[in-house]
Amino acid sequence: MPEAVSAAGVGTMRKKVQSYSDIGVALLMVLIIIMMVVPLPTWLIDILLSMNITLGVVTLLVTFYVKRALDLSIFPTLLLISTLFRLSLNVSTTRLILLYGNAGELINAFGNFVVGGNYVVGIIMFLILVIIQMLVITKGAERVAEVAARFTLDAMPGKQMSIDADLNSGLIDEQGAKQRRQDIQREADFYGAMDGASKFVKGDAIAGLIITTINIIGGLSIGIFMRGMDAATAAGHYSLLTVGDGLVGQIPALLMSTAMGVIVTRAAASSELGPDLINSFTKYPRPLYIASAMLMSMGIIPGLPTVPFVTLSILMGFLGYTVSREANMQAITAEEQAAAAPQAPAGQAGAPAGATAAAPGAPSAEQPKAEPVSPDDVMKLLTVEPMEAEIGYAIIPLIDPAQGGDMLDRIGTIRKQMALEMGIVVPPIRIRDNIQIKPTEYILRVKGAEAGRGELLPDHYLAMNTGGVEEDLIGVPTKEPAFGLPALWISPDLRDKAEAMGYTVVDAPSVLATHLSEVIRKNGAELLTRQEVQKLTDMVKETAPAVISELLASLTLGEIQKVLQNLIREQIPIRDLVTIFEALADYGKMSRSVDFLTERAREALARLISLKIQGPDGVITAFTLSPNWEQKIMAGVDGDLTRGWQLNLDPREVQKMIAAISKAMEELVVKNLPPVLLVHPDVRLIVRRLIEGSITNIFVVSYNEVVHGVQIRTAGMVE
Numbered sequence: 001m002p003e004a005v006s007a008a009g010v011g012t013m014r015k016k017v018q019s020y021s022d023i024g025v026a027l028l029m030v031l032i033i034i035m036m037v038v039p040l041p042t043w044l045i046d047i048l049l050s051m052n053i054t055l056g057v058v059t060l061l062v063t064f065y066v067k068r069a070l071d072l073s074i075f076p077t078l079l080l081i082s083t084l085f086r087l088s089l090n091v092s093t094t095r096l097i098l099l100y101g102n103a104g105e106l107i108n109a110f111g112n113f114v115v116g117g118n119y120v121v122g123i124i125m126f127l128i129l130v131i132i133q134m135l136v137i138t139k140g141a142e143r144v145a146e147v148a149a150r151f152t153l154d155a156m157p158g159k160q161m162s163i164d165a166d167l168n169s170g171l172i173d174e175q176g177a178k179q180r181r182q183d184i185q186r187e188a189d190f191y192g193a194m195d196g197a198s199k200f201v202k203g204d205a206i207a208g209l210i211i212t213t214i215n216i217i218g219g220l221s222i223g224i225f226m227r228g229m230d231a232a233t234a235a236g237h238y239s240l241l242t243v244g245d246g247l248v249g250q251i252p253a254l255l256m257s258t259a260m261g262v263i264v265t266r267a268a269a270s271s272e273l274g275p276d277l278i279n280s281f282t283k284y285p286r287p288l289y290i291a292s293a294m295l296m297s298m299g300i301i302p303g304l305p306t307v308p309f310v311t312l313s314i315l316m317g318f319l320g321y322t323v324s325r326e327a328n329m330q331a332i333t334a335e336e337q338a339a340a341a342p343q344a345p346a347g348q349a350g351a352p353a354g355a356t357a358a359a360p361g362a363p364s365a366e367q368p369k370a371e372p373v374s375p376d377d378v379m380k381l382l383t384v385e386p387m388e389a390e391i392g393y394a395i396i397p398l399i400d401p402a403q404g405g406d407m408l409d410r411i412g413t414i415r416k417q418m419a420l421e422m423g424i425v426v427p428p429i430r431i432r433d434n435i436q437i438k439p440t441e442y443i444l445r446v447k448g449a450e451a452g453r454g455e456l457l458p459d460h461y462l463a464m465n466t467g468g469v470e471e472d473l474i475g476v477p478t479k480e481p482a483f484g485l486p487a488l489w490i491s492p493d494l495r496d497k498a499e500a501m502g503y504t505v506v507d508a509p510s511v512l513a514t515h516l517s518e519v520i521r522k523n524g525a526e527l528l529t530r531q532e533v534q535k536l537t538d539m540v541k542e543t544a545p546a547v548i549s550e551l552l553a554s555l556t557l558g559e560i561q562k563v564l565q566n567l568i569r570e571q572i573p574i575r576d577l578v579t580i581f582e583a584l585a586d587y588g589k590m591s592r593s594v595d596f597l598t599e600r601a602r603e604a605l606a607r608l609i610s611l612k613i614q615g616p617d618g619v620i621t622a623f624t625l626s627p628n629w630e631q632k633i634m635a636g637v638d639g640d641l642t643r644g645w646q647l648n649l650d651p652r653e654v655q656k657m658i659a660a661i662s663k664a665m666e667e668l669v670v671k672n673l674p675p676v677l678l679v680h681p682d683v684r685l686i687v688r689r690l691i692e693g694s695i696t697n698i699f700v701v702s703y704n705e706v707v708h709g710v711q712i713r714t715a716g717m718v719e
Contacts, residue, residue, distance in 0.1 A: 025081075028081070028085075029081075032081075032084055032085055032088045033088075035048075035088040035089065035091065035092045036088050036091045036092070039092070039095055039096070039099070040092050040096075042096065042102060042103065042104035042105070043104070045089070045092060045093060045096065045103060045104045045106075045107075046104040046105055046106045048089055048092075049089060049093075049104070049106050049107070049248050050106065052082075052085060052086055052089060052248075052249075052252045053248070053251060053252045053255075055082055055085075055252065055256075056082070056251070056252030056253070056254075056255030056256050056259075057252075057255060059075075059078065059082075059255065059256060059259045060255045060256075060258055060259040060262070062259075063259045063262040063263045064262070066263065072263055073186060073190050075190075075259075075260070075263055076190070076193035077193075079200055079256060079260060080200055082252075082256055083200045083203075083204045083253075083256075086204060086249055086252060086253060087204065087207060089249065090207075090208065090211050090245070090249055093107060093245045093248075093249075094211060094214075094215055094245070097215060097219060097238065097241045097242060097245065098215070098218050098219060098222055101223075101227075101237060101238070101241070102241075103241055103244075103245060106244075106248060107241060107244040107245050107248055108241070108244060109244070110243075110244035110245075110247045110248050112240065112244075122239070122240065122243030122244070122246075122247065123239070123243055125243075125247065126212060126243055126246040126247055126250060127209075129247070129250045129251070129254060130205050130208065130209050130250060132254065133205045133250065133253060133254050133257050134202060134205045134206070139202075140261060163177050163180050163181060163184075204253055205250075205253065205257075208246060208249055208250055208253065211246075212242055212243070212245070212246040215238070215241075215242040215245065216238065216239055216242050218238075219234065219237070219238025219239070219241070219242060220234050220235060220238060222234075222238075223235075223237060223238055284323075285320040285321070285323040285324035285327070286320075288316050288317070288319050288320030288323065289316075289317065289320045291316045292313045292314075292316035292317035292320060293313075295309045295310070295312050295313035295316060296309070296310065296313040299313060384447050384448045385430045385445070385447075385448070386427040386446070386447060386527055386529075387426065387427060387428075387429045387430070387444075387445070387446055387447075387520075387527065388429065388430040388431070388432065388444075388445045389429060389430070389431045389432075389442060389443070389444050389445070389516070390432060390433070390434040390437065390442065390443040390445070391431065391432075391433055391434065391441075391442045392433070392434065392435075392437050392438055392439040392440055392441045392442065393433055393435065393439050394439035394440045394456075394458060395439075395440065395441075395442055395456055395458060395508075395512075396433060397458055398456070398458055398508060398509050398512070399431055405509075406509060407431075407509050407512065407513070408431075410509060410510075410512075410513045411429055411513075411516070413513075414426070414513060414516060414517050414520070417517070418517070418520055418521075418524070420575075421573065422521070422524055422568060422571075422573050422574070422575075423573045423574040423575035423576075423577070424520075424524045424527060424528060424568060424574065425532060425535075426520055426524075426527060427527060429516075438455070440455050440456055440457060440458075441453070441454070441455050441456075442454055442455075442456065442512065444515065444516060444519045446519065446523045446526055446527070447526060451519045451522070451523055452481065452482075452515055452516075452518075452519045453481070454481030454482075454511070454512070454515055455478065455481070456508040456511060456512060457476065457489045457508060458508050459491075459492070459508075460475075460476070460489040460490060460491060460492070460508065461489070461490050461491075461492060461494075461495050461498070461505050461506065461507055461508075462478070462480065462487050462488070462489060462490075462505070462506050462507075462508070462511050463475060463487060463488045463489075463490050463494075463498040463503040463504070463505050464480055464485050464486075464487040464503060464504045464505075464506075465485075465486065465487070465502075465503055465504075466485070466503075466504050469501055469502040469503055471501050473488055473490060473494065473497075473498055473501065473503065474490070474494065475488030475489050475490040475491075475494070476488060476489040476490075480511070481511065481515045482511075482514045482515040482517075482518040483518070488503075490505075521571065524568045524569075525565035525566075525568040525569045528561060528564055528565055528568060529561070530557050530558060530561050533557050533560055533561045533564065534557060536564075536577060537551070537552070537557070537560070537581075539577075540577050540578060540581060543578075544578050544581075547578060547581050547582055547585060548581065550585040551581045551584055551585040551588065554584075554585060554588030554589050554592075555584060555585075555588045555592060555597075559588075559592060559594060559597070560581075560584065562594040563580075563584060563594055563597050563598050563601055564580070566594065566595075566598040567580070567598065567601060567602070567605075570688070570699075570700075571612075571699075572602065572605060572608070572609065572612075573608060573612075576605065576608065579604050579605060580601050580604065580605065582604070583597075583600050583601045583603070583604035584597055584600075584601060586600075587600040595685055598685070599681070599684065599685055599702075602702075602705050603681075603702075603704045603705055605705075606704065606705045606706065606707045607707045609699075609701060609705045609706075610705070610706050610707040610710045612674075612699070613674045613676045613699050613701060614674075614710070615673050615674065616672075618710075618711070619710075619711045619712070619713050620676060620706065620710055620711065620712045620713065621668065621671075621673045621674075621676065621713045621715050622668075622676035622677060622678045622701070622712065622713075622714065622715060623661075623664040623665070623668070623676070623677050623678070623714075623715050623716050623717065623718050624677075624678045624679070624714060624716075624717050624718070625661075625677060625678070625679045625680075625683075625687065625717070625718050626717050626718055626719050628719075629657055629718065630679065630680050630683050632649065632653065633647075633649070633683045633686055633687065634682060634683060636648045636649040637683075637686060647686060647689075647690075654690055657690070657691075657718070658690065658691050658694050658695065660718045660719065661677060661691055661695060661698075661718050662694070662695050664677070664715070664716060664718050665677070665695065665698055667715065667716075668715060674699060675697065675698045675699060676698075676699045676701055677698060677699070677700050677701070677718070678701055678702070678703060678706075678712070679700060679701070679702055679703075680702065680703065681702040681703060681704045681705075684700055684701070684702040684705075687700050688700040
């Protein structure tokens with residue numbers, strides 16, 4: 001009971017001290033300023049110097065017990081305050097040394113006892129401490145803090161995206177995500193502050209060296225010219241006091257710089273420093289045996305001291321034997337526990353469902369088992385994103401708004417453009433970093449399957465020669481990812497020159513946005529799910545309920561979905577859903593064949609199709625398929641579109657037709673006209689199916705799909 005009361009009293013006192021801590025810090029800063037201006041008595045100087053050494057010792061010991069740098073996030077500020085406190089002590093002790101030739105018992109003790117009254121030895125010790133602090137500890141800690149700050153800032157976007165991914169997948173809640181974001185920001189701020197705070201320690205060492213030099217010169221001058229001392233007496237007296245003052249200041253400075261080195265190098269600690277050191281050096285027995293043999297060999301070499309090496313060799317050998325024995329005992333215990341675990345013979349009646357025999361070395365039943373994975377957690381792993389983009393870490397600045405990236409805004413614009421242009425609602429596109437691909441590479445996926453891949457140089461522009469440019473340009477050769485055009489990655493200062501030469505120049509985000517748009521156009525049909533079709537029918541039902549009622553009486557959602565997907569595959573916009581649904585409702589009573597319904601829906605969209613294939617002058621320029629080909633195709637079709645069909649043609653004849661169509665379409669493309677092939681309505685779908693695997697970006701249109709009043713110019717006939 002008294003112990004509980006005592007603990008409660010200590011806790012209460014600690015809370016009171018914390019409540020007035022701001023006043024204490026303010027008083028400390030005022031005291032530091034006063035120490036630089038007002039002379040202090042020697043007894044107070046002794047107390048303050050002792051406090052300075054105590055602060056350095058306690059800070060160093062605290063760093064041994066922290067597991068991560070953020071556990072001591074106040075360290076950069078503490079480093080600044082302690083450095084300022086130490087410099088103010090130097091000013092106060094310098095004043096006492098030069099005015100009275102006495103700076104307290106602590107400085108006298110360091111000047112006489114620690115260095116044996118020999119100021120030459122003291123100066124050498126002081127210089128060695130300064131060199132150790134400046135060139136070894138402080139310089140190393142400064143470099144570690146600088147690299148850690150740079151890597152932490154570079155890794156922030158990836159960590160932020162990882163947090164967003166965990167939040168979206170339900171692995172963490174909003175509060176956990178908020179805490180992790182705060183930790184990432186605090187970590188970046190800490191290492192950035194440590195990078196700057198390390199300059200305080202380095203400057204403190206330089207200031208201590210300069211102050212010591214000034215004290216020695218000033219002390220000699222005062223002793224010889226003002227107090228009538230001879231040179232040897234003045235040098236001995238003032239040099240010892242100055243060296244004592246320097247040592248008293250440099251020892252806590254060395255402790256603080258060591259603490260700084262410890263805190264910035266505690267990168268992947270799992271426990272306190274002591275257990276980590278012991279576990280690291282006693283985990284493997286073989287290095288201990290090798291060290292024992294080497295020490296024994298050095299002990300028997302003539303001329304080298306035998307006792308230290310042999311003693312250490314025996315110690316290392318005994319330690320290696322102990323570690324090896326403990327590892328063997330743990331392995332034997334694990335095997336015994338595995339053998340003692342109950343086993344159910346395969347096929348034995350009454351054995352628990354799913355019971356299996358424990359393999360040697362498997363965790364025993366007494367050891368803590370991993371948490372069972374719930375079926376809901378497993379089901380989450382089966383989810384496939386409709387669209388996702390995997391990016392290398394070098395492309396993250398193009399995505400992250402915090403680094404000036406506008407790719408998320410561009411994706412929003414692309415989704416709006418697809419809705420207006422094609423009538424499809426693109427689902428949210430998930431973006432995540434992937435360290436397994438090249439830093440400058442990205443992969444576009446549709447329902448988990450790769451649909452596109454490219455490479456970006458974020459700080460460069462892509463220059464494409466679209467024809468007519470004969471001059472060469474200095475750059476990195478590549479291919480434009482969306483269309484496969486030859487291109488060059490050029491530096492920003494060559495952009496104006498490339499445009500003047502006739503190159504088409506775009507920035508890296510535009511390249512990615514264009515590629516993403518093309519992937520959506522080519523795979524838009526895959527993104528139209530039945531759930532999306534349900535949303536579309538519900539939307540039309542608000543304005544045309546009679547159409548939806550008649551439509552759903554004849555066709556299912558699946559059949560409607562397949563018709564819409566067929567239209568999207570041939571780049572026919574489906575924005576005019578009322579017209580499409582009316583056509584399906586009319587002809588759905590005659591046949592439920594998806595091919596038949598697709599052709600009827602296209603004919604209902606004749607005005608839209610005609611507008612899409614017109615040239616700049618409003619005229620449709622097209623090649624026609626010869627009657628001979630059309631008759632061959634009709635003769636080779638078994639069945640019809642209403643009941644289903646099958647094509648029986650000689651593959652060699654089909655290849656000839658494809659080659660002839662491809663040559664004809666190239667003529668239209670060269671003239672900057674839409675590649676259009678006009679065919680008989682009965683063979684349109686069949687011709688399209690025959691050539692779609694070989695020729696892309698071609699409009700196969702039937703005569704019924706050209707609206708009345710539009711002029712048609714025949715470019716030729718495909719023989």
